[in-house]
Amino acid sequence: MxxxxxxxxxxxxxxxxxxxxxxxxxxxxxxxxxxxxRWWGPPGYPAxxxxxxxxxxxxxIYYMTSPEGERTDYAAWRFLEIDAPHRLEIDNGxxxxxxxxxxxxxxxxxxxxxxxxxxxxxxxxxxxxxxxxHLEQMVGLGMLEGFLAALAQTDPILAEG
Amino acid sequence: xxxxxxxxxxxxxxxxxxxxADATRRDIVRRVIGREQNVTDLADxxxxxxxxxxxxxxxxxxxxxxxxxxxxxxxxxxxxxxAIDRARTLLDEYEALWRGRIDRMxxxxxxAEGSEAGR
Numbered sequence: 001m002x003x004x005x006x007x008x009x010x011x012x013x014x015x016x017x018x019x020x021x022x023x024x025x026x027x028x029x030x031x032x033x034x035x036x037x038r039w040w041g042p043p044g045y046p047a048x049x050x051x052x053x054x055x056x057x058x059x060x061i062y063y064m065t066s067p068e069g070e071r072t073d074y075a076a077w078r079f080l081e082i083d084a085p086h087r088l089e090i091d092n093g094x095x096x097x098x099x100x101x102x103x104x105x106x107x108x109x110x111x112x113x114x115x116x117x118x119x120x121x122x123x124x125x126x127x128x129x130x131x132x133x134h135l136e137q138m139v140g141l142g143m144l145e146g147f148l149a150a151l152a153q154t155d156p157i158l159a160e161g
Numbered sequence: 162x163x164x165x166x167x168x169x170x171x172x173x174x175x176x177x178x179x180x181x182a183d184a185t186r187r188d189i190v191r192r193v194i195g196r197e198q199n200v201t202d203l204a205d206x207x208x209x210x211x212x213x214x215x216x217x218x219x220x221x222x223x224x225x226x227x228x229x230x231x232x233x234x235x236x237x238x239x240x241x242x243x244a245i246d247r248a249r250t251l252l253d254e255y256e257a258l259w260r261g262r263i264d265r266m267x268x269x270x271x272x273a274e275g276s277e278a279g280r
Contacts, residue, residue, distance in 0.1 A: 002266075003260055003263055006256055006259075008256075013252065013259075015256070015259045015260070015263065017266075019266065020270070020271075025270055026266070026270065029270070038269055039265035039266050039269060040262065042258065042261055043261070066188060068184055068188070070188075103196060123263075127255075
């Protein structure tokens with residue numbers, strides 16, 4: 001169970017996790033798009049990063065593919081800060097194919113901190129939001145993972161989709 | 162009383178499960194949670210008739226997962242939950258999303274390359 005703590009504030013959510021791996025390897029999960037693709041999208045909705053300019057200012061563009069093979073809208077990241085292998089700050093939201101914001105919903109900002117720990121690393125991810133509507137969008141971006149994946153796992157009828 | 166409440170809750174969960182037992186309906190819920198959708202636009206996304214999509218939306222409406230409202234000549238489909246519940250549910254979803262991501266990160270880090278770090 002790598003998650004050691006979660007915090008809910010009025011306008012932010014924080015999750016802290018500890019991994020038995022050095023900081024550099026945790027960092028690669030963010031910097032290497034092929035690794036990123038393996039964990040960003042929820043089960044059944046793999047993410048494809050068509051661009052990953054891991055630099056400031058740089059952007060990443062991705063979409064997810066549904067179990068039925070349909071592509072979701074594009075979403076993008078803008079890198080505001082990259083201090084390898086410790087700090088990352090990203091703006092994230094729906095976009096067009098070029099990574100320009102699309103749709104009427106605001107983007108949200110999240111930051112990642114990776115620090116060494118005895119025998120491993122601690123990663124802290126903090127995501128800000130300024131309204132329930134904003135949070136809705138973030139969950140939309142996340143494809144409702146918790147809800148649908150949990151349902152799919154508890155009921156085989158749902159899993160076949 | 163308590164039994165009735167439980168029975169009601171179970172019936173509601175059943176309706177939700179049934180509503181979500183279909184891939185198209187799951188997809189509709191996913192889309193409207195991201196943002197409110199015009200019924201016509203929604204129907205365009207699926208390889209089925211407008212009437213068939215309307216039927217899926219009606220099942221979701223009965224389950225209480227989505228609601229339709231009019232805006233001028235448009236019919237919009239959006240998620241329903243009362244505001245507080247919605248915020249809490251959304252936070253739960255968001256937390257579950259990140260917990261899932263972190264479990265997958267952990268699994269990748271546990272692969273051969275880092276055998277010196279153990280699992």
